[in-house]
Amino acid sequence: MLPEPIKKFVEVFAKLPGIGPRQATRLAYHVANQGKSSVAEIAGAVSGLGNLNACSQCFLTTQNGAVCDICSNPQRRKDLIAVVEKETDLISLEKTKKFPGRYLVLGDLKKDGVLNELQKMRLRTINGAEEVILALSPTTYGDINSAIISQELKDRAGKLTRLARGIPTGGEIEFADEETLGSALDHRS
Amino acid sequence: MLPEPIKKFVEVFAKLPGIGPRQATRLAYHVANQGKSSVAEIAGAVSGLGNLNACSQCFLTTQNGAVCDICSNPQRRKDLIAVVEKETDLISLEKTKKFPGRYLVLGDLKKDGVLNELQKMRLRTINGAEEVILALSPTTYGDINSAIISQELKDRAGKLTRLARGIPTGGEIEFADEETLGSALDHRS
Numbered sequence: 001m002l003p004e005p006i007k008k009f010v011e012v013f014a015k016l017p018g019i020g021p022r023q024a025t026r027l028a029y030h031v032a033n034q035g036k037s038s039v040a041e042i043a044g045a046v047s048g049l050g051n052l053n054a055c056s057q058c059f060l061t062t063q064n065g066a067v068c069d070i071c072s073n074p075q076r077r078k079d080l081i082a083v084v085e086k087e088t089d090l091i092s093l094e095k096t097k098k099f100p101g102r103y104l105v106l107g108d109l110k111k112d113g114v115l116n117e118l119q120k121m122r123l124r125t126i127n128g129a130e131e132v133i134l135a136l137s138p139t140t141y142g143d144i145n146s147a148i149i150s151q152e153l154k155d156r157a158g159k160l161t162r163l164a165r166g167i168p169t170g171g172e173i174e175f176a177d178e179e180t181l182g183s184a185l186d187h188r189s
Numbered sequence: 190m191l192p193e194p195i196k197k198f199v200e201v202f203a204k205l206p207g208i209g210p211r212q213a214t215r216l217a218y219h220v221a222n223q224g225k226s227s228v229a230e231i232a233g234a235v236s237g238l239g240n241l242n243a244c245s246q247c248f249l250t251t252q253n254g255a256v257c258d259i260c261s262n263p264q265r266r267k268d269l270i271a272v273v274e275k276e277t278d279l280i281s282l283e284k285t286k287k288f289p290g291r292y293l294v295l296g297d298l299k300k301d302g303v304l305n306e307l308q309k310m311r312l313r314t315i316n317g318a319e320e321v322i323l324a325l326s327p328t329t330y331g332d333i334n335s336a337i338i339s340q341e342l343k344d345r346a347g348k349l350t351r352l353a354r355g356i357p358t359g360g361e362i363e364f365a366d367e368e369t370l371g372s373a374l375d376h377r378s
Binding site: 004012022030033039064069 | 190191192193194195197198200201202205206207208211212214215216217218219220221222225228229230231232233234235236237238239240241243250251252253258259275276277280283296
């Protein structure tokens with residue numbers, strides 16, 4: 001009973017991360033009800049993404065030609081590299097204003113830690129860095145991927161590190177799991 | 190530091206229901222990384238929604254000209270009308286295959302129950318129905334809106350009803366709130 005354009009929208013949007021068929025259906029009707037000019041604006045916002053490309057050095061999605069603002073900034077250290085999974089992880093790290101190095105964006109990682117050829121190729125662009133921070137989330141799947149990536153990078157960096165585990169600001173000791181609390185004890189300062 | 194097309198996408202998508210700025214950013218990079226043909230497919234799926242219109246009788250978003258499939262079906266009772274807020278509510282009711290009547294889609298209701306002119310106009314298309322079911326969710330805001338809509342419809346329908354309140358299938362008596370449980374007792378069968 002759904003009109004074809006609604007079905008098509010749901011089919012396409014339900015595949016995107018964090019949007020299931022139910023929310024896609026709700027979005028479809030919401031957008032359709034906003035009228036033609038709003039539909040055109042939203043479609044235009046999507047089309048605009050087709051003009052972006054990946055930075056040739058760190059693979060961050062960027063607009064200004066071959067190299068992104070971070071990689072073309074001479075103030076950023078070339079010998080300190082944070083390997084991240086997603087662009088949004090990079091954005092979060094940039095917001096801390098505490099990282100003077102550069103990045104390598106790997107793209108979506110698999111749960112089993114198997115890297116695709118593109119990811120292996122990206123990792124091979126790292127050669128002779130003083131330190132590489134494996135900035136993956138401290139989840140089971142981040143841990144597996146960090147182990148695999150460590151193998152790939154073992155002869156390519158002076159030091160491989162990961163982000164510290166501990167109790168997040170505002171978190172309560174009582175509710176921290178044993179591993180987190182153990183790590184917070186080990187790395188107390 | 191976000192490229193313009195990403196910013197624009199986030200601005201537009203963060204306004205949609207259930208999508209905040211954080212998810213919009215994640216979506217933007219995800220879509221941008223899928224490449225040009227995928228971007229074009231998604232933009233096309235949005236554009237397609239511009240070809241839809243509201244049914245002239247029930248105001249359901251539809252594709253096939255002036256009147257939707259439900260309103261043009263002679264088997265559906267004209268004197269039994271379910272007033273719904275959203276198209277997705279209508280779809281849920283249709284899935285029960287238990288409703289032989291027709292619908293009136295009002296569009297997003299306000300929390301304070303103030304109806305806009307379009308909604309009042311839509312309600313005035315109901316005239317002389319035997320029964321109107323106010324099929325709004327049994328939330329505070331659904332209750333307020335049902336009360337206001339009842340006022341609008343009091344001389345326009347033989348009977349005004351609402352959906353039954355009770356314990357949902359799979360729900361536990363122990364966890365039902367007093368009002369729900371009281372209603373389930375009152376309407377036991």
